[in-house]
Structure formats: structure tokens, C-alpha cells
Amino acid sequence: MAGYMKAIQDAKEADIKRASKLGERVDNVSKLGMSLSEETRELTLALRGDSQAQGAWGEVVVENLLQSMGFVEGRDYIRQESETGEDRRRKVADFILKLPDNRHVVIDSKVSLTAYTDYVSAEDEDSSASAMKAHCRSIKIHAEKLASKNYEQMDGFNTPDFVLMVVPLEGAFIDAMRSDPSLYEDLVEDRRVKVVSGTSFMLTLLLIQELWKRENQSRNQIELMERGGHLHDKVVIFLESFTTIGFELGQAKAAYDEAETQLSSGTGNVIRQTEMLRELGAKVKKDLRNKSGVRKLAQEAEEE
Known part of the structure; x- marks a missing residue:
């Protein structure tokens, strides 16, 4: 420009x-x-x-x-x-x-x-x-x-x-x-x-x-004029792509939220079932509760 x-x-x-x-x-x-x-x-x-x-x-x-x-x-x-x-x-x-x-x-x-x-x-x-x-x-x-x-x-x-x-x-x-x-x-x-x-x-x-x-x-x-027209077309294409990216990000966020719900919410959620295996004596090398990324999810799962 x-x-x-x-x-x-x-x-x-x-x-x-x-x-x-x-x-x-x-x-x-x-x-x-x-x-x-x-x-x-x-x-x-x-x-x-x-x-x-x-x-x-x-x-x-x-x-x-x-x-x-x-x-x-x-x-x-x-x-x-x-x-x-x-x-x-x-x-x-x-x-x-x-x-x-x-x-x-x-x-x-x-x-x-x-x-x-x-x-x-x-x-x-x-x-x-x-x-x-x-x-x-x-x-x-x-x-x-x-x-x-x-x-x-x-x-x-x-x-x-x-x-x-x-x-x-x-x-x-x-x-x-x-x-x-x-x-x-x-x-x-x-x-x-x-x-x-x-x-x-x-x-x-x-x-x-x-x-x-x-x-x-x-x-x-x-x-x-030709360059201006070309620049205009490029901006339009970029905005179309940008809009598509925003829509796809929204779709990804919805899929992420649904997966998070499956992991930590509801009776018998995945994280709670996994923790029960450890509590029953399953031999594990890693504790979910020590992982910062899933600690909050584990706490929420225990509260369910």
C-alpha cells in the first residue's frame, strides 16, 4: 500500500x-x-x-x-x-x-x-x-x-x-x-x-x-490502476481467508470444549476412571495430579 x-x-x-x-x-x-x-x-x-x-x-x-x-x-x-x-x-x-x-x-x-x-x-x-x-x-x-x-x-x-x-x-x-x-x-x-x-x-x-x-x-x-486493482483483489482474498480461519478456529474451540467435557465432566468421566485404577492398586509411573496441564481437569473430575 x-x-x-x-x-x-x-x-x-x-x-x-x-x-x-x-x-x-x-x-x-x-x-x-x-x-x-x-x-x-x-x-x-x-x-x-x-x-x-x-x-x-x-x-x-x-x-x-x-x-x-x-x-x-x-x-x-x-x-x-x-x-x-x-x-x-x-x-x-x-x-x-x-x-x-x-x-x-x-x-x-x-x-x-x-x-x-x-x-x-x-x-x-x-x-x-x-x-x-x-x-x-x-x-x-x-x-x-x-x-x-x-x-x-x-x-x-x-x-x-x-x-x-x-x-x-x-x-x-x-x-x-x-x-x-x-x-x-x-x-x-x-x-x-x-x-x-x-x-x-x-x-x-x-x-x-x-x-x-x-x-x-x-x-x-x-x-x-492495475496495481491498485490487484492490491484490492489481494485484500479481498486475504479477508475471505481470514474469515475462514476465524470460523475454523471457532469450530476447533467447540471440538476442544467437547473433548474437555468428555475427559473431566459427568459420572464415569475418563480422568476419574483413570484415577480409580491407580487407587485400586494399578502400578503407574506417572501421576496425573502432578501434571500441571491436567491438574485442574483432575481436580474437577474428583469433584464430579
């Missing part, structure tokens, strides 16, 4: 601690996002024009984000998973995040930022505007390609009908949405792809962590 009550108290304390730390974790995510955005901008400029290198770098950025948030490969996510879908086409997902209830989310990290680097380094307004249009178009085309891959049809995974498309560079995401509001509307309407910035992705990861914590708490509560 003490262990059961302690488990309930531990669950309550864990819930309070989690709530108090949530705000702090959100602040840390925001600071990490700002730092990441600056580092990403510098590296993107260095990788300018090399789409393959940008794709590999995008995977590194996303995995670093996952690990910085405490996600562990194999346990919490799978990388470079390849499966055949219902359409018989081979599908390769950059990352697959595991969710409660055996569900999954596909993450894409290969958005091109070449046009955005052109925008950042443009020396005049015309070049800047042209590069931004190309950047917006690049995001839209990449989202359309992701939508056409139908990752939700991957065998062995229970994925929702959308893919998380990560744009690691915060400025590249915000500038594109600000430059072309219709792009944002198109992306919102297309439920198959959800485009997120680095900071938004980290907040999404934070939400997933909370889902897992609530799932684990729910499992603990279920286990507590």
Missing part, C-alpha cells in the same frame, strides 16, 4: 515539475534557434551552388537539432529509411520521427537555399528581387515534389498525411513568406506538406516530447 501511494505522489510531483520547466525550455529553444540561424546563414553561403552538399548539410542540421533536444536515433527517430509504398515506388525519407500510439512523422531536410544566398549577396535591387522570386519558387517546387511522393503510403509506418519540410535558416523562411504572401497561403492550403523554420521545428520537437511524457504518464497511471 505504501508503494502504491508513493507512486501516485511521484506522478503528481513529476507533472508539477514538467509544467514549471516548460516555459524555461521554450525560452531555451528560442535562444538556440537564434544561434542556429546565424550559424546556418554563414554555412549556407559557404555551400553556395552545391545542391548535393546543401542536402547533406541539411540532414546534419536537422539531426543536430534532434539530438540537441534529447532525441536518440533508433529510439526516437530513424534516418534515411527506405520503403516501398502502395504505388510500388521506392521512397527514402530523410528522417522518421516516432510518436505515441505507434505513429510516425516524416521529415525532409533537403530544401535548396542557393537562391537565398544569391538574394543575401545581391548588390542591387533588381538582382535581389529576382533572387527572392527564385527562392520562393524553389520552396514551392520542393514542397510540391514532397507532396507527390506520398510518404503516407510507406509500408511499415503509420504516418499522417503530411511531411514536415524543414527550412533550417530562419531568415530564408521568414523573408520568403514576407515577400510572397500567396506562397504562405498555398503552403497552408496544401495539407500534404507543412513547411517549418528551424525554430518552429524545435518547438514541434518540444511538443512531441510533451506528447511522449504524457503518454508515459498515462501508462504509469494505467499501471497504478
